[in-house]
Amino acid sequence: MRAIVLNGPRSVSQVEVEFPTPGPGEVLLRMLGVGICGSDLSVFYGHRQVPYYPWQMGHEGVGEVVGFGGDVSHLKIGDRVVLEPNYCCFSCSECFKGNTSGCLNRVIVGMAVPGILADYVVVPAPFAWKAPKDLSVGELIALEPFTVGVAALRRSNIQSGDRALVVGMGSTGLLLAGLLISRGFDTYFVEVSSERAALAATLGASSYSALEPSSFERVFETSGSSGGFEIALKSAASGGTIVLIGLSSEPVEVVPADLVRRRLSLVGSMIYDHPTDFATTMAAQPNFLRSVVQARFSFDKAQDAFESAHAVPGKSWISVVEERESL
Ligand SMILES: [Zn+2]
Ligand SMILES: [Zn+2]
Structure with missing residues (x-):
């Protein structure tokens, strides 16, 4: 079976690897598609270290259940699943409090353990979510980054009537803007790229430039830049909440x-x-995902997919199955 591995910064290739066998509590998946996000790109460009090369890529995946290792009650053969690619340990102090994103032993797929960009993979059953019906593989690819938005919205404690601003219209920002609009919030965006801004407008978000500063009860920073943080700070209304999602390591000046x-x-x-958050996602039935997931690449064009992803507005993904198969 085939897999896509990173040989070193900026170079992936297709290799033959051994067929995986599911252990107890694991599910064997035939992969259908794998999304590409900013963290994959930081691995691809060598900014984020992986344990070794060659390294199997990918963490945002959709697959079909083809086998089990032992009893798995919530899935059956043939089910389509979306992977939750952060495995928490269920037994540390953070997990006990329900803060699994802070799990002290969290395993990140594609970073700490090999990725899922392959014909077949095994995953722990609790992290394989039965996919909602009526969504294509391309749309299902967006559900993992969509869940990042679901969690941000939950943590923002947004109230009805609040005006929301999303800074940065990368995939996370676009999906979060779409989510806010679908929940009825008046949603604005900030984005420097005109193509990404056009995508945001098709979702129904309005450009921020028309408004005065300090007018948003909830501001979501997704750009991961110091400039984005400064905009977020300026635009929040008195008593407002700024939710930081983008991972910026640049220092910023704040006046306490x-x-x-x-x-x-x-x-x-x-x-x-x-x-919690994947459960919310699976019940959400978002209808705008198709406009966010833009570029589909075939498995043998993985190098092109990784090289061009940063320039593609919306989300890029790699189809693991043949073009002719209906997705
Ligand atoms: Zn991702
Ligand atoms: Zn834990």
């Missing part, structure tokens, strides 16, 4: 008195918590 006087809350929102 400004936060105090404007009674602002800063909330860090790391991925999602198991099982």
